[in-house]
Amino acid sequence: MRSREANVAVVGAGPAGIAAASAAGESGLAVLVLDDNPAAGGQIWRGGIPEPWRERFHAEVIANTRVVGAIEPGVLLAESAEDALTVRYRKLILAPGARERLLPFPGWTLPNVMAAGGLQALVKGGLPIEDKRVVLAGTGPLLLAVGMHLLKRGARVYRGGRIEAAEGIGQVQAAILRRGHRLWREPCDYLAVSFGLVANTELPLLLGSVEVDEWQQTAVPGVYYAGHTGGVGLALAEGEIAGYASAGRLADARRRFDGRRRARWFQTAVEWLFRGELPCKPCPDTIVCRCEDVSFGALSKYKSWRSAKLETRCGMGPCQGRICGPAVEHLLGWKSESVRPPVFPARVETLAAIHWKDS
Amino acid sequence: MPVQIQIRVNGRTVRVPPGTTVAAAVMRTGESAFRRSVTGEPRGPLCGMGICFECRVTLDGVPHTRSCQTLCVGGMEVQTDAQP
Numbered sequence: 001m002r003s004r005e006a007n008v009a010v011v012g013a014g015p016a017g018i019a020a021a022s023a024a025g026e027s028g029l030a031v032l033v034l035d036d037n038p039a040a041g042g043q044i045w046r047g048g049i050p051e052p053w054r055e056r057f058h059a060e061v062i063a064n065t066r067v068v069g070a071i072e073p074g075v076l077l078a079e080s081a082e083d084a085l086t087v088r089y090r091k092l093i094l095a096p097g098a099r100e101r102l103l104p105f106p107g108w109t110l111p112n113v114m115a116a117g118g119l120q121a122l123v124k125g126g127l128p129i130e131d132k133r134v135v136l137a138g139t140g141p142l143l144l145a146v147g148m149h150l151l152k153r154g155a156r157v158y159r160g161g162r163i164e165a166a167e168g169i170g171q172v173q174a175a176i177l178r179r180g181h182r183l184w185r186e187p188c189d190y191l192a193v194s195f196g197l198v199a200n201t202e203l204p205l206l207l208g209s210v211e212v213d214e215w216q217q218t219a220v221p222g223v224y225y226a227g228h229t230g231g232v233g234l235a236l237a238e239g240e241i242a243g244y245a246s247a248g249r250l251a252d253a254r255r256r257f258d259g260r261r262r263a264r265w266f267q268t269a270v271e272w273l274f275r276g277e278l279p280c281k282p283c284p285d286t287i288v289c290r291c292e293d294v295s296f297g298a299l300s301k302y303k304s305w306r307s308a309k310l311e312t313r314c315g316m317g318p319c320q321g322r323i324c325g326p327a328v329e330h331l332l333g334w335k336s337e338s339v340r341p342p343v344f345p346a347r348v349e350t351l352a353a354i355h356w357k358d359s
Numbered sequence: 360m361p362v363q364i365q366i367r368v369n370g371r372t373v374r375v376p377p378g379t380t381v382a383a384a385v386m387r388t389g390e391s392a393f394r395r396s397v398t399g400e401p402r403g404p405l406c407g408m409g410i411c412f413e414c415r416v417t418l419d420g421v422p423h424t425r426s427c428q429t430l431c432v433g434g435m436e437v438q439t440d441a442q443p
Contacts, residue, residue, distance in 0.1 A: 036409050036428060037408070037409065037428060038380075038428065038429070038430045043408055064428065064429075066409075081421075081424070081429070099406060099408065099410045100406060102405070102406075109396070109400060109402060110401075111391035111392055111393070111401055111402060111403030112391050112403060113405075114403075114404060114405055114406075114407065115405055115406050115407065117406075117407065117408070118404060118405055118406045118407030118408065118427075119407065120407070121407030121408055121427065122380070122382055122383055122386065122404060122407050122427065123383075125378070125379060125380035125382065125383040125407075125427070126375055126376060126378065126379030126380060126383035126384065126387070127382075127383040127386050127387070128387065170391070170392065170401060171391040171392075171401070171403070200410075287400075290396065290402070290405070290411070290413060291397075291412065292397060293396050293397050293398040293400070317412070318412035318415075318423070319410060319411050319412045322410050322411065323405070323406070323410070323411050345412075345423075
């Protein structure tokens with residue numbers, strides 16, 4: 001097990017985390033950034049960190065390392081493929097970002113049915129997409145961005161119609177789409193869907209709170225939360241404010257308040273543009289929880305998350321409800337319960353670090 | 360032509376450019392069933408960002424490795440389609 005110390009620990013190296021680490025590090029504090037991905041940049045800057053941030057960002061990044069919880073207040077517990085890591089910090093900035101909301105429809109568990117951003121990430125990670133037929137379905141600004149990216153890479157992108165089902169043997173072969181009364185079968189190699197974003201609130205809920213004050217500080221003093229579903233501009237503004245505030249540079253933080261206000265306004269406008277009902281039509285045998293293969297019909301028999309969980313294991317697999325949670329909330333109105341550590345599946349050796357500390 | 364990295368997927372050699380994720384390398388072989396679900400369904404990458412755990416493979420003998428969050432390193436041995 002490795003142990004590290006930092007004045008400011010930042011979890012997440014996406015735009016918010018990078019802005020936070022850049023601001024916090026300006027006055028020479030030791031800043032340590034932890035990120036689950038192989039490289040800094042998050043989902044938005046997967047191809048590399050743009051200027052001026054590349055110039056401003058000097059913090060040490062520990063990549064391929066996911067935070068699973070805290071050993072005690074002020075000490076994070078994380079693990080990589082190789083070992084466990086503890087990080088003792090004075091200030092903590094949580095920038096865990098967002099994930100895509102995925103809603104179940106018949107056939108959505110077939111291989112090559114993916115989240116739109118997921119397909120884009122795979123393409124950026126080396127998946128050849130030239131001349132492949134991609135059907136895009138769902139809603140939100142991300143679909144447009146992904147569509148543009150795939151077109152540039154030579155994919156044959158089809159967009160139009162509401163997704164009813166995915167069909168195929170072994171993997172997706174066609175999307176069943178609907179427009180008004182017209183229902184048709186669109187052959188494809190990949191079906192990429194997007195239904196908006198959901199914030200990764202597990203760590204803020206566990207170590208601070210989702211609610212923040214004007215300095216991006218959570219209900220726990222010294223623990224900040226920045227960025228989530230509000231777009232890059234807002235993530236950068238919140239990150240910088242959190243970074244300066246964590247370093248005690250409140251005047252510098254305050255100078256970013258205007259930028260944050262403008263970014264929030266812009267985000268409200270974007271959300272208004274893409275408002276509307278989310279399409280979601282599972283059949284009784286459509287799987288909702290992909291980790292435990294729990295169908296919509298099985299879940300519908302219960303009255304709450306708790307009873308459904310106890311009887312079906314819905315939300316109790318490796319993703320810990322990250323995928324089915326927002327879907328269940330949308331379909332059945334159940335809000336997921338409180339978060340418990342470890343927030344990601346962890347090895348026994350990693351969890352043993354808690355024991356070593358106690359003994 | 361940049362230097363290619365060589366890994367093996369289900370015993371087959373695959374050459375990929377540096378920076379390729381294991382998930383992308385597996386898909387380059389035409390394989391789409393990365394794992395079997397608890398009821399035996401084939402599953403493949405979904406979120407592409409380490410959240411959903413659908414792209415798990417056995418990597419150098421270590422099961423349940425998220426292939427989308429792992430970069431290819433020369434000599435890696437990847438096994439897909441593991442039973443739960």
